[in-house]
Amino acid sequence: MGKEALLDGGDTAAPFIVIEGIDGAGKTTQLQELHRWMEARYDCSVHTTGEPTNRPIGRLLKDALQRRVELDGICHALLFAADRIDHVKTEIESRIKRGVPVLCDRYFLSSFAYQWREMPGGLDWIESINARAIHPHLTLLIDAPAEVCMERIRRARSDTELFEDLETLRAIRENYLELAHRRKTVDRIEIIDGARTPDAVQQEVRARVEEVMQSCCNG
Numbered sequence: 132m133g134k135e136a137l138l139d140g141g142d143t144a145a146p147f148i149v150i151e152g153i154d155g156a157g158k159t160t161q162l163q164e165l166h167r168w169m170e171a172r173y174d175c176s177v178h179t180t181g182e183p184t185n186r187p188i189g190r191l192l193k194d195a196l197q198r199r200v201e202l203d204g205i206c207h208a209l210l211f212a213a214d215r216i217d218h219v220k221t222e223i224e225s226r227i228k229r230g231v232p233v234l235c236d237r238y239f240l241s242s243f244a245y246q247w248r249e250m251p252g253g254l255d256w257i258e259s260i261n262a263r264a265i266h267p268h269l270t271l272l273i274d275a276p277a278e279v280c281m282e283r284i285r286r287a288r289s290d291t292e293l294f295e296d297l298e299t300l301r302a303i304r305e306n307y308l309e310l311a312h313r314r315k316t317v318d319r320i321e322i323i324d325g326a327r328t329p330d331a332v333q334q335e336v337r338a339r340v341e342e343v344m345q346s347c348c349n350g
């Protein structure tokens with residue numbers, strides 16, 4: 132699906148920046164650090180959010196991810212897409228239009244990476260149900276080997292969610308890397324080596340964000 136079929140996030144007063152990666156890649160730490168740094172560096176307020184959201188559709192998805200509600204894979208995919216549109220309309224669009232940068236932990240690349248191979252209609256169908264979602268100005272894909280991520284997950288907590296086993300993490304990582312390649316003419320996706328120290332990863336994250344701040348709002 133080409134960019135013309137989707138809504139372009141391009142012409143706004145502040146950028147919409149997404150962080151993606153398999154669990155354990157270090158997204159959340161990077162996002163928190165990036166938020167602090169951007170507010171100080173650009174002397175502005177920054178809005179950090181994520182998907183699934185804490186709104187009604189997102190809460191239903193969280194129940195399904197924690198196996199409190201049983202839902203079929205097609206329902207997952209549709210609900211993630213619906214949660215995303217609700218998220219854009221209630222939290223993202225108005226902010227970037229009025230100059231507040233938005234940082235988002237997961238967005239449509241997660242649907243493409245997690246729901247892709249298990250769906251009968253494959254990537255085309257997942258893309259089509261996400262066709263009303265605006266494009267981010269920048270997607271930072273924090274990439275690390277599945278083994279490294281699994282070890283970090285094990286150290287951090289005892290329970291695991293629906294997609295957290297080594298084989299699944301490996302498969303989703305491959306999906307992400309293939310998607311970054313396939314979608315490079317449609318979206319700006321930067322692959323960042325997340326197996327390094329958090330500080331080293333953060334330096335690269337900031338460098339990519341500075342480029343986007345300059346081109347989007349003459350930062």
Ligand code: ATM
Nearest residue numbers: 154182183211237241242245292294295
């Ligand atoms: P976090 O663990 O980053 O909060 O994300 C919740 C899960 O939701 C994550 N899986 N695990 N483990 C990925 C999954 N997810 C999808 O499958 N599709 C989507 O579109 C989104 C936004 C998340």
